[in-house]
Amino acid sequence: MKYFFFTIFFSPVILFSQANITGNIESTFQFLNNDSIIGATQPDQKGLINSYMNVFYTQGKFKAGLRVESYLPRIQGYPNRFDGTGIGMRYVGYANDLVDVTLGTFYEQFGSGLALRAYEDRALGYDNLLDGMRLIVRPKRGVVLKGVYGYQRLSFQQGKLIYGEGIVRGVDGEINLNEAVKKLEDFPLTMVFGTSFVSKYQVDNDPDLILPKNVGAYGARAKFRYKNVTLDGEYIIKEQDPSNDNSKIYNYGHASVINLSYTKKGLGILLSGKSVDNMSYRSDRSKDLQDVLINYLPSLNKTHTYNLVSTLYPYATQLLGEVAFQGDILYTFKKGTKIGGKYGTSINFNVSTTYQPIKHTSGINPLDSSGVTYTSRPFDKSDSLYWRDINVNVTKKINKNLSFIFSYFNITINNDVAKISNDSKGIISSHVGVIETAYRINKTNSIRTELQGMFVEKENGLIKDKGNWATILVEYSISPSYFFSFMDQYNYGNPLESKRTHYPIITCGYIKDATRFTVSYGRQRAGLFCVGGVCRFVPANNGLTFSFTQSF
Amino acid sequence: MKTYLSFLIIFLSFSHFFAQNEVENNEVITKKLPSIKLKDYKGKVVNTAELGLKGPIVFSFWATWCAPCKKELNAINDLYSDWQAETGVTLVAVSIDDEKTKSQVAIYVDGKAWEYIVLLDPNGDFKRAMGVNNVPHTFLVDTDGTIVYSHNNYAPGDEEKLYEEIKKLSLK
Numbered sequence: 001m002k003y004f005f006f007t008i009f010f011s012p013v014i015l016f017s018q019a020n021i022t023g024n025i026e027s028t029f030q031f032l033n034n035d036s037i038i039g040a041t042q043p044d045q046k047g048l049i050n051s052y053m054n055v056f057y058t059q060g061k062f063k064a065g066l067r068v069e070s071y072l073p074r075i076q077g078y079p080n081r082f083d084g085t086g087i088g089m090r091y092v093g094y095a096n097d098l099v100d101v102t103l104g105t106f107y108e109q110f111g112s113g114l115a116l117r118a119y120e121d122r123a124l125g126y127d128n129l130l131d132g133m134r135l136i137v138r139p140k141r142g143v144v145l146k147g148v149y150g151y152q153r154l155s156f157q158q159g160k161l162i163y164g165e166g167i168v169r170g171v172d173g174e175i176n177l178n179e180a181v182k183k184l185e186d187f188p189l190t191m192v193f194g195t196s197f198v199s200k201y202q203v204d205n206d207p208d209l210i211l212p213k214n215v216g217a218y219g220a221r222a223k224f225r226y227k228n229v230t231l232d233g234e235y236i237i238k239e240q241d242p243s244n245d246n247s248k249i250y251n252y253g254h255a256s257v258i259n260l261s262y263t264k265k266g267l268g269i270l271l272s273g274k275s276v277d278n279m280s281y282r283s284d285r286s287k288d289l290q291d292v293l294i295n296y297l298p299s300l301n302k303t304h305t306y307n308l309v310s311t312l313y314p315y316a317t318q319l320l321g322e323v324a325f326q327g328d329i330l331y332t333f334k335k336g337t338k339i340g341g342k343y344g345t346s347i348n349f350n351v352s353t354t355y356q357p358i359k360h361t362s363g364i365n366p367l368d369s370s371g372v373t374y375t376s377r378p379f380d381k382s383d384s385l386y387w388r389d390i391n392v393n394v395t396k397k398i399n400k401n402l403s404f405i406f407s408y409f410n411i412t413i414n415n416d417v418a419k420i421s422n423d424s425k426g427i428i429s430s431h432v433g434v435i436e437t438a439y440r441i442n443k444t445n446s447i448r449t450e451l452q453g454m455f456v457e458k459e460n461g462l463i464k465d466k467g468n469w470a471t472i473l474v475e476y477s478i479s480p481s482y483f484f485s486f487m488d489q490y491n492y493g494n495p496l497e498s499k500r501t502h503y504p505i506i507t508c509g510y511i512k513d514a515t516r517f518t519v520s521y522g523r524q525r526a527g528l529f530c531v532g533g534v535c536r537f538v539p540a541n542n543g544l545t546f547s548f549t550q551s552f
Numbered sequence: 553m554k555t556y557l558s559f560l561i562i563f564l565s566f567s568h569f570f571a572q573n574e575v576e577n578n579e580v581i582t583k584k585l586p587s588i589k590l591k592d593y594k595g596k597v598v599n600t601a602e603l604g605l606k607g608p609i610v611f612s613f614w615a616t617w618c619a620p621c622k623k624e625l626n627a628i629n630d631l632y633s634d635w636q637a638e639t640g641v642t643l644v645a646v647s648i649d650d651e652k653t654k655s656q657v658a659i660y661v662d663g664k665a666w667e668y669i670v671l672l673d674p675n676g677d678f679k680r681a682m683g684v685n686n687v688p689h690t691f692l693v694d695t696d697g698t699i700v701y702s703h704n705n706y707a708p709g710d711e712e713k714l715y716e717e718i719k720k721l722s723l724k
Contacts, residue, residue, distance in 0.1 A: 020584045024683035056681055058586065095587075109675040112651045119650070119675050142597075176597070192595060223595060230595075230658070259655045268659030298652030303617035328656055330663025343630070346664060438623070438708065446708040479709030514689075514702040551683035551702060552583070 019059045021552070026122065027051040028547040030075050035542035037501055038523060040076055042543075048075045052088065052122065063093045069156060076541045077526060078125040079155070079290075086159025089129060100136040105129045108148055110172040110196040111221045113296035114236040114255045114279075118152070126290055129153045130168060131161065142179025146172040152283045152292045164292035166202030166283035192223040196236070200283050200294060209248060209371075215241045217253075217281055217295065233258035235378070236295075238278070242371065243285035246278050246320060250371030253278035255297060256378045270328040274300045275378040277357055280319035300324040301352035301389050306407065306434050307489065308454045308471050311527030313413045313420055313430060315354070315387045323381035324354040343397035350391050356384035356417070385427070388412040401440040408433055415465075424465035429457040444479040456493070468493025483509045489525065514551040519544070583699040585611075586681035593647070593658045593670040600678055601697060603669070607640030608721045610714065611691040613673075613684050615649050616656045621688040624706035628714075629666055635715060639722040644669045648679050648687060692717050 030048045034041055049072050056065040069088035071078070091104030107129055110116040120127040132150020139145065148170045151163035174194035178184045184191075197218040204211040219236035238253035254277050261270045276297055283292045299317045301324075304310045330348045333340035358381065359374035366373040393407035409432040415424050432454045440446045452471040456464050470492060475485035489503035505522030526540040587601035603609065612628075614621030625645055628635070635641050645668045647657045654674050661670050673679055682691065685704065692701040692714065701717045703710060 020586075022583055022586060022681060022683045024685050026685050054680065054683065056586070056683075107675055107677065107680070117651075117675065120680075176595070179597070190595060225595060257651075261655065261658055263658050263662035265662060265665040268661075268663035270655055270659045272655055296651060298650065300652075302656070303653050305617055305619045328659055330659050332663060332665055348663070440708050443712065444709045477707035479707040480703060480713045483705075483707060509705075511703070511705050514683075514704055516685075516704050549685040549704065551685065551689065551704065 021057050023055040024551045025053040026549045028075055030541060030543055030545050032076060032541060032543035035523060038540045038542060040540055040542045045073060048073055050075045061094055061096050066090045081155035081157060082125060083157055084159030088156055088161060098138060102134045105131045106134045108134060111194050112234045112257055114234055115196045115198045115217045115219060115295055116170050117296035127153050128292060140180060142176040144174045154292050164283035166200045168200050168283050168294055170198035172196040188226060190225040195220045198294060202285060211242055212240050215239050228262050228264050230261045238281055243280060244288055245280035249373045251278050254378060255279045266332045268330045272300055272326040273379060274324045277321040277376045300326045302350050306452055308452045308469055309409050309432050311525040313411050315413060315418050318417060321357045322354050322386055323357050323379055326352040346395040348393050352389045354387040355381040356386060358382050386414045386417050403438050405436040421465050428465050431455045446477055448475045449473060463495040466491055466494050481511055516549045518547050585693055585697045588678045588681055590671045590673055590678055593661060593672055605642045607642060608718055609693045610641060610643045611646055612643060613646045613648055613679060613687045613689045615647060615687055616653045616660050618687045620706040624688050627711050632667055639718050641718050644671060646671045646673050646678060648673050648676060650674045690714060694721050
C-alpha cells in the first residue's frame with residue numbers, strides 16, 4: 001500500500017515537467033530533568049523527540065500531500081496517545097475553476113466554525129482532521145458549495161491514525177450577493193449569506209438510554225459591510241446529543257456570535273458578543289478534553305503575548321454554556337501631532353467579560369422521560385462572572401533606534417469554573433504591568449527587554465493562589481541570523497517559601513533564510529512563548545530543548 | 553521487498569530530477585506560489601496565485617498575537633511608500649488568526665493605518681501550503697510567481713536584508 005502511494009506521489013516527477021513541491025519539517029528534541037515544581041518528570045528514556053514533515057505536491061490541476069510524523073517518544077506536555085512513526089496525513093485531489101475535490105485527509109471550516117472546524121495545531125499536538133472525501137463546487141462567481149464526509153483523527157498510535165467512532169457529514173453554502181448578482185456589483189452595501197448542516201452518526205450501545213444515533217447541527221450566518229461599518233454573525237442549533245460532557249441530557253444546544261466593527265485609517269473599534277449553551281459536539285459522545293470535537297468554540301478575548309499574562313491565567317471556553325462580550329479599540333495619534341510625536345503613537349484598549357448563562361428550570365421536571373433539564377436563550381446571562389480582562393497598551397517610538405511599549409492588564413478568573421490552578425478557590429484577580437524596550441544599537445545589532453510584574457489581589461489579608469510574580473527578559477539579536485535570550489520568571493510572592501522559585505531559561509538561535517535552529521536550556525511554564533523573533537505555543541518542561549525547522 | 557522498491561523509485565525520481573537540473577539548467581521542480589482561495593480582511597475572495605499585481609510580492613505571515621510579526625510589519629510600514637516607489641513591490645500580510653482573534657485583524661490593520669493587502673487564513677490552508685512552521689515567516693515572490701527568498705523570524709534590521717533581495721529582483 002505504501003509502495004503504491006509513493007509511486008503515485010513521485011512518478012509524475014519522472015513523466016512531466018513543472019511540478020511544484022512545497023512543505024516543511026519540524027523536529028524537537030528534549031533531554032529532561034525531574035522537576036516537581038512544574039510537574040515535569042524525567043522519562044525513563046531521558047531523550048524525547050517529535051518530528052514531522054509535510055510534502056505538498058501540485059502539478060497543474062492535480063494535487064497530493066503527505067505528512068510523516070514521528071514520536072520516539074513524544075515530547076513532554078504532548079497528548080499521551082502519540083507514538084511511533086508513520087503517515088499522519090495523506091490526500092490526493094483535483095481542482096479546477098468549478099470543482100475542488102479531495103480524497104483522503106483534509107482540514108475544513110464552515111463559517112466561523114460553530115458547526116464544523118477540522119484543524120491542526122502541531123505545536124500543541126492538536127489535530128482533528130477529517131479522513132474521507134470533500135467536494136467544493138463554485139457554480140458561479142460569488143457562490144461556494146461544500147460537502148464533506150469522513151472520520152475524525154483521534155490519535156496516532158504505533159505510527160497509525162486512530163479515528164473517532166462516529167462519522168461526520170456536512171454541507172455548507174455561501175453566497176456573496178455583490179459578486180453573484182451583477183446589478184449589486186457596485187451597491188455600497190456588501191452582503192454575504194451562508195448556511196451549514198452537519199450531522200454525525202455513532203452507534204448506540206448504551207444499556208439504559210435510547211441515544212440519538214444521528215445528531216445534526218445547523219444554522220445560518222450573514223455579513224454586511226457598509227462603508228466603514230461591518231456587521232457579521234452566525235447562529236447554530238445542535239440537536240439532542242446526550243454525552244459525557246453534558247451528563248447525558250436531551251437538551252438542544254445553541255451557539256451564536258456577533259461582531260460589529262468600525263474602522264478607518266488610524267482607528268479601529270470592535271464590539272463582539274458570543275453565547276454558548278450545551279454545544280460540545282464530538283464524533284464520539286464518550287470523549288472529553290480536546291478529543292474529536294467537530295465544532296470550534298474559542299474564548300472571546302485577546303490572545304496575550306507577554307509571558308506572565310499568557311501562561312498563568314488563560315481562559316478556555318466553557319462548552320456547556322457561557323455568555324461573553326468583548327470591546328476593542330485601537331487608535332493611532334498621527335505623526336507630527338503633540339501626542340503622536342515624530343513617528344505616531346498607538347493606544348489599544350481591550351475589555352472582555354464572560355458570564356454564566358441563566359438556565360430556566362421552572363415548569364421542568366428534570367426527572368421526567370424527556371431528559372430535558374432546563375431551557376435557555378441566547379445572551380441570557382446571570383451575574384456570575386467566569387472571566388474578565390481589562391487591558392491597555394501604548395506603543396511609543398522615541399527615535400529611529402528606541403521604542404517602548406507600556407501595558408497594563410487586569411485579569412479576573414473564576415477558578416471554580418475555568419479551573420487553572422489547584423492552589424486556590426473562587427475568583428482570582430491579578431494586575432500585570434509590562435514595560436518593553438527595544439533599542440537598535442546599529443544596523444544589525446539590537447537589544448530588547450521586557451520587565452513584567454504580576455500582583456495577585458489578596459483575600460482577607462491572605463495571599464491568593466501562587467501570589468506575585470516578576471519576569472525579566474533580555475534578548476540580543478544580530479540580524480538576520482543570530483539571537484540570544486535570557487528569561488527568568490520568579491514567583492517571589494508564593495505563600496510557601498519553598499515554592500518561591502525561579503524559572504530561568506536561556507535560548508539561542510541561528511536562522512538562515514527558511515532554516516532555523518534553536519537551543520534552549522532551563523525551566524518553562526506552558527503557554528505562548530515569544531522569543532527569538534517568533535511566537536509558538538509550548539508545553540511545560542525543564543531541561544534541554546533543541547529544535548529545527550525548515551520550509552521548502 | 554515493497555519498502556525496498558519504493559525507496560528505489562523515490563531515489564530514481566530524485567536522481568532523475570537532479571540530473572536534469574544539471575544538464576538542462578531547467579528546473580523541473582520549482583517552488584511556485586500555491587493557489588489557495590482566501591478572503592481579504594474586507595471579505596473579498598482572492599486567489600493567492602492570481603492577485604493580478606505587477607512587480608514582486610512579499611508575503612508576510614503574521615497574527616494579532618505575534619509581537620515580532622507586528623514589529624516587522626510596523627517597521628516595513630514606515631518604509632513602505634519608498635519601497636513601492638523604488639521597486640514596485642507589494643506586501644501581502646497574511647493573518648493566521650483563527651476565529652478567536654480574527655475579528656481583531658481589521659481593527660489592528662486600520663488602527664495602525666497599514667497600506668498592505670491583508671488576507672485572512674483562519675484555518676491555516678495557505679500557511680500549510682507554504683510550509684510555514686512559526687510566524688513571522690516572510691516570502692519574496694518574483695513576477696513569475698516563483699518563491700525566491702524566505703526568512704523565518706524577525707529581528708530589527710531583517711527588513712533591510714529583505715529589501716536588498718527585493719532590489720535584486722527589480723534589477724533583473
